[in-house]
Amino acid sequence: MEFGNTKIKKHRLTIGGCDCLELAQKYGTPLYVFDVDYAASVAKAYVDVLKREYPDFTVCYASKAFCCTGIYELLAPLGLGADVVSGGELYTALRGGMSADKIYFHGNNKTEAEVKYAIENGVECFVVDSERELTLISRYAKKPQNVLVRVNPGVEAHTHRFIQTTLVDSKFGFSIADGSAEEIIISISKYNNINFCGLACHIGSQIFEKQSFEIAIDKVTDFIVKLNKSGINVERLDLGGGYGIKYVEGDSPLTPKEYMQNTARYLKNAVKEKGIAPPRLIVEPGRSIVGEAGITLYTVGAIKTIKDVKTYAAVDGGMFDNPRPSLYDAAYTAVVVDRADEIATDKYSIAGKCCESGDVLIDGIELPHLLEGDILAVMSTGAYHYSMASNYNRNAVPPVVAVKDGKSCYMVKPQTYEDIARNDAKIEF
Numbered sequence: 275m276e277f278g279n280t281k282i283k284k285h286r287l288t289i290g291g292c293d294c295l296e297l298a299q300k301y302g303t304p305l306y307v308f309d310v311d312y313a314a315s316v317a318k319a320y321v322d323v324l325k326r327e328y329p330d331f332t333v334c335y336a337s338k339a340f341c342c343t344g345i346y347e348l349l350a351p352l353g354l355g356a357d358v359v360s361g362g363e364l365y366t367a368l369r370g371g372m373s374a375d376k377i378y379f380h381g382n383n384k385t386e387a388e389v390k391y392a393i394e395n396g397v398e399c400f401v402v403d404s405e406r407e408l409t410l411i412s413r414y415a416k417k418p419q420n421v422l423v424r425v426n427p428g429v430e431a432h433t434h435r436f437i438q439t440t441l442v443d444s445k446f447g448f449s450i451a452d453g454s455a456e457e458i459i460i461s462i463s464k465y466n467n468i469n470f471c472g473l474a475c476h477i478g479s480q481i482f483e484k485q486s487f488e489i490a491i492d493k494v495t496d497f498i499v500k501l502n503k504s505g506i507n508v509e510r511l512d513l514g515g516g517y518g519i520k521y522v523e524g525d526s527p528l529t530p531k532e533y534m535q536n537t538a539r540y541l542k543n544a545v546k547e548k549g550i551a552p553p554r555l556i557v558e559p560g561r562s563i564v565g566e567a568g569i570t571l572y573t574v575g576a577i578k579t580i581k582d583v584k585t586y587a588a589v590d591g592g593m594f595d596n597p598r599p600s601l602y603d604a605a606y607t608a609v610v611v612d613r614a615d616e617i618a619t620d621k622y623s624i625a626g627k628c629c630e631s632g633d634v635l636i637d638g639i640e641l642p643h644l645l646e647g648d649i650l651a652v653m654s655t656g657a658y659h660y661s662m663a664s665n666y667n668r669n670a671v672p673p674v675v676a677v678k679d680g681k682s683c684y685m686v687k688p689q690t691y692e693d694i695a696r697n698d699a700k701i702e703f
């Protein structure tokens with residue numbers, strides 16, 4: 275049971291020095307709990323390795339993994355920048371104290387309003403993903419706006435698998451292989467208020483194999499050589515995120531230090547071998563900073579056995595606080611918080627409370643015999659949970675409680691029914 279810095283003390287699960295049963299009693303369930311020291315330690319690990327291995331760098335936290343003002347208040351003082359993909363994420367980052375000159379704006383279809391808003395607020399860099407975006411930027415930029423171009427190196431990676439193709443079908447990026455990346459980069463010289471700074475790619479998520487990143491570096495640096503020959507300089511290289519975390523026993527991702535050390539060294543070598551100027555390295559870890567910092571606490575309600583099939587234990591959360599199992603069969607593990615090291619005797623499917631048959635959080639897990647009222651902790655829920663939560667079935671999005679050194683406080687306050695209905699308007703023609 276090693277997820278983030280959670281610990282079992284006298285059979286009870288603790289996080290950030292807080293007892294999980296007491297957290298559930300104090301704040302109610304469902305509840306997201308977030309260990310700020312764990313997230314900070316991972317963020318620091320990224321920064322520290324790069325300081326040693328590749329001093330010209332920026333670590334941009336990928337906001338989409340977990341976006342609320344508190345996360346920027348935590349990460350900005352550690353020297354991190356942020357990657358945002360919408361006006362809403364940008365607003366939250368600025369409000370959380372992230373400096374605009376450390377913000378990279380991604381997205382394949384930024385709206386005109388978003389482009390205008392980002393320029394007015396002095397965002398450091400756009401990661402351009404369409405010709406239309408160049409037109410929009412040019413319309414509003416009063417001084418030369420830095421941009422990277424999102425390229426598609428033809429590597430796609432997920433957990434233990436990666437595929438290499440010459441043409442990846444993706445809505446993101448311009449293909450290097452078919453010449454469209456070079457075309458758009460050359461077209462930027464038409465705009466006197468847009469400044470081409472370099473390339474960005476992001477090859478996937480929850481990647482365990484360093485080889486995927488190495489192949490991406492090979493392809494992108496080959497492309498830099500080609501651009502250099504056409505007289506185009508590449509000052510920055512954004513390699514995206516995708517570093518994996520542990521969700522279930524048996525997952526064994528590299529440590530952030532190992533991922534970064536390998537990336538930095540591999541890039542340094544490639545640059546040297548190919549005789550290109552070392553670009554500023556930008557990395558954008560999202561999941562790996564916040565994923566294992568979070569757990570979700572639920573209360574077990576109805577337990578129902580379907581003879582000779584399975585036993586469902588239903589909890590007071592579900593796809594509204596965690597859509598990942600129904601979206602892409604994501605796997606999780608869980609523990610009973612006050613019997614965390616008790617031997618598993620029974621098998622359960624942990625069901626959510628939404629009106630969808632597919633709302634099952636864990637389909638088959640061995641646990642001690644469950645009773646109504648037991649508090650269950652699902653592990654590694656800090657990334658892509660709160661940020662993906664919805665009000666489906668008009669369930670309230672659970673609050674997020676930050677924990678540190680045995681203390682706890684809200685990081686995101688609870689939603690009330692009134693909050694949920696706040697924007698409902700009366701039909702009046």
Ligand SMILES: *Cc1c(COP(=O)(O)O)cnc(C)c1O
Pocket residue numbers: 336338339357380475476478479480514515516517558559560561562
């Ligand atoms: C999603 C995304 C990230 C973060 O990915 P993780 O797997 O959470 O590390 C970084 N950069 C870009 C462009 C992304 O789309």
